[in-house]
Amino acid sequence: MPGTENVKKIRSICALAFVMNLAGTVVCQMPSSSAAPTLSPLGQKPSIISPLAQPTLSPGVILLMELEGRFAQAVAAGGGKAFSDWFADDGVTLNNGQLPVLGRAAIAAKAQWDPKEYQLTWVPEGAQMGPSNDMGFTWGHYEGRSKDKSGQPIVISGRYMTVWKKMPDGNWKVALDASANEPAAAGECCVVPKP
Template sequence: MNQKITIVFAAALVAGCTGQVPDAKSEGDKLMQVSRDWAQAAASRDIEKTLSYWADDATVISAGDMPPIKGKQAIRQMVEGSFKSPGFAISWAPQSAEVSKAGDMGYLIEDTKISFNDSTGKTITRNYKGVTIWKKQADGSWKDVVDMLSPLPEQK
């Protein structure tokens, strides 16, 4: 009897393990390309395309004393306001990617540059290190769920 239970258990275990293990490097490369595509959308000031990369419940944590921005509607207001600001420009490039063994979560380390005009109209450019945390969606796409920037020391 014990042998039958063992065989049934082993068969069920094998049947449950038929899913493929994701290739973390390949998924990381895909995630880095998604970030590059997103940067292009932001550089072109395409609001809808820029917003499409965030999950509906995403959180953006900015440097400084600003509170976290939570949810797509609040993020929309931030993006629209930024794109309307004179001198505003943003660009970034992913530097490294890590993807979970299950292939459903990942994060990127990114270099980010943001420019804006100060109160006198002079353009100020700041550099940041960014971390974005991504979740794979049911359709296979990646969505940013947490976006965080940390300012780098100003170069003189």
């Protein structure tokens, strides 16, 4: 079982690698014997971090995980409108193969899906709060489920990262939402495919 310092280092390296490579080719996985979060292999449901099972999580990380959970629940119930409601006025979305969408109004104009037709769900797997406790990020696995014209199910999945910032009124809003397709294969922390 790795020591606490090693787990912290692995988390930081994985988070940095993920942020630097939003194309989804970086896969981070903690050793299964540690109390740290893991990414589930493809096809399996990711684990959910519970503050009760992870008593060493900081209050900032717990806050970010709770925010992400409420965000996911709101979107599951309210679809695209609920998605855009969580963004700061200057928020940004970065999606695989698409141009950035800048600003909550533009995000709202693009996020028009009905949760009865397209169900977007995600599970936070990790978080990190910044030193000033007014900005942080979460990351995890997402799935989008819909049906094609003939009624056949369509499932997309991948990794996401949400950057949160505390607004002057004390509320938290999404500053950045980025997503990437599921990596082709899972591996140990920070494995970058060879060219």
